[in-house]
Amino acid sequence: MTAPERAPDDGPPAGRPGGEPPVVDARGTRCPVPVVRVARAARDLPAGATVVLLADDEIAAVDVPAWAWLRGHHVDAEPEGTWTRYVLVLGAGTG
């Protein structure tokens, strides 16, 4: 992982300029709800913004990257306890 334009002590990349990335907690919901929620959160954000999704539905492991690919978003998934943390960097596409 590289973030060349950011100093290491800046913390997580900002969702909006000057703010923490929005975290969408979709744990306990099932497909397609995690994708719907993260799409809603992403809808009004500019390209390059970051959104975090927490989901424990195993189908999200397929559908979140599939949706991100359709929209041109970049996604990294990391297991975290009994759920997965999806970090999405938005591309130029909408929602």
Add this chain to the structure above:
Amino acid sequence: MANTTSDPLPAGPPGGVAAGCLDATRGPLHPLAAATLGAAADLAWADPTRRHGPGRRARGLLDTAREVLAGALGVRPDELSVHASAEDALSVGLEGLRHARRRVGERVVASAVERTAVLVRTGDEAPVPVSRSGVVDVAALVAALARPGTAAVVLQTANGEVGTRQPVAAVAAAAREAGVPLLLDATTSLGRDPLPAGAGDVVVADAASFGGPPLGLLGVRSGARWGLPGPRREAEQGRALAAPWVPLVLAAAEAWRQGEAAADEDATSARALVDRLRAAAGAVPDVQVVGDPQDRLPHVVTFSVLYVDGETVVDELARHDLAVGSGSACTSSTLRPSHVLAALGVLTHGNVRVTLPLASVSPHRADDVDRLCALLPDVVAGLRARLGVADL
């Protein structure tokens, strides 16, 4: 007993048994196959291994049907066995290859989009990945073949869920080069798409793919190293525990005979209908049409509706008397989505799978496709509005 007559079966749907059927994975029988089945129930009910008159009659009819079905598969009649289901035929076919190669090893190489009946038998071997359109990674497959202890390789002619054809000739050549026997799974393509001639040491098909009853067909070429463990099985070239019910085999043979001459013409018209459906689905906002647009089965198409669950789409189309399949979770008894869609890395929710019946089975299939094309934009918009996701 007050009443010894049972209730009659309910009347079929108006417009014929196949009206609105866009899910022919297990479709209605070809009408002449259905007629054959009825007649054969009176004529060929006996166990074909019996020496009495009815048994001999059933045996004679079975032999004739076997010749027809062997021709369909491109094998000799004595290389063909008939099994209760395509899954059984796949399972037995693979088991025979593995057992014959047990001194070499137990590994079975298979693509990630093979049928579940195959993938549950590949053990710990990771399946070979496919592209986003569903084509197996030939280089990865060749590398897997070269690893020691490889007993067999399994490849489908084409995928029955997304329609994408596989590079059978290239894989067959690589398997021959590596000295690994190939099981070719034609269970969704036989009768709909030409079978690559001579490919596969073992070939498996399903009579349901060409308008027959669901029936597994297993061809083991005579040169293939193949054998089952345990005591010799009594029926079907030593491959089945019991002889098939002959009327089903006769119905399957009749379906093949009826379909064979018209197969090319049927495939051409099915391909045009699927092209129309792919265009109509692709024109709806946020609908992902899946599978190779060109190098595919003529009669299969799958698409996924973003933000909507598959169950809702299938139910809504059913309200319009259109029967479609789905690879989404929750649309059948399974809670897991299709492993095929997952292997492609495409959406698994909101999935609609169309498998066109043969025109001879469903004379109105073009009307059904037109109706689906016309309904789809409003159905999708209506569902998204109802689910509160129309603004996404």
